[in-house]
Amino acid sequence: MTKRILSMFIILTMLLTTLCGQAVFAENSNDQIEISSFDIIQVDAEKVAALFLLSDVVNNQDSQWDSSCKISITTPLYDLDNNVTAYECKVVKDVQEKGYIIISASSSLNPIVEFSYESTTPANYMDSIIASDSQSSAEKKYYLGNQQYFVGIKDKNNKLEFKSILKNRVDKKEHEEIF
Incomplete structure (x- = not known):
């Protein structure tokens, strides 16, 4: 052994x-x-x-x-x-x-x-967020450290928003203020 x-x-x-x-x-x-x-x-x-x-x-x-x-x-x-x-x-x-x-x-x-x-997995959670938002398209999956996972989603106006696997949707400005 x-x-x-x-x-x-x-x-x-x-x-x-x-x-x-x-x-x-x-x-x-x-x-x-x-x-x-x-x-x-x-x-x-x-x-x-x-x-x-x-x-x-x-x-x-x-x-x-x-x-x-x-x-x-x-x-x-x-x-x-x-x-x-x-x-x-x-x-x-x-x-x-x-x-x-x-x-x-x-x-x-x-x-x-x-x-x-x-x-x-976090990616599974992100995939379920993407699937639940039929009006938007997925951009990328993000990891910002310390179990902070987000999926980038573009809305119908092509505006990038971030949706956390833990929280509701936040826009980029709010996200930058948080982090």
């Missing part, structure tokens, strides 16, 4: 070292450091999610996933500047959803942003 844990740790370390390039930072006028590089691509995020899934199955006695679970659909999530900030990797067992893993698109941040053993 110890060899198995050690080998999983070595594999995860090697993968993260390979995937994580040099992070780029910029200082703003307040001398705060900001991330200015989203450098993880989707295929690499899927590999990180698969390794996390495997590691959780092997090392976590309380894991609700098992060895037959796999990553099925990966959804890119954007910030308000249209940068991919994270990827939602859906976990399935056969055809049944078994949760999700959110992977950061920045190598300077922790790769695992959040995960859940629950079957409903």
Whole structure:
């Protein structure tokens, strides 16, 4: 068992070292450091999610996933500047959803942003919001950190609005005031 844990740790370390390039930072006028590089691509995020899934199955006695679970659909999530900030990797067992893993698109941040053993993913919630609004068209799915998920919807006048999976619709001005 110890060899198995050690080998999983070595594999995860090697993968993260390979995937994580040099992070780029910029200082703003307040001398705060900001991330200015989203450098993880989707295929690499899927590999990180698969390794996390495997590691959780092997090392976590309380894991609700098992060895037959796999990553099925990966959804890119954007910030308000249209940068991919994270990827939602859906976990399935056969055809049944078994949760999700959110992977950061920045190598300077922790790769695992959040995960859940629950079957409903944030993207599923966003898809239901899109389906319920037949007068509008979906723009993109947004993740602004700290479980703040939004879907961008253009109304019939082509005005972009944001709808939270937790709140009612807010327009862009209200959204910028909140965040």
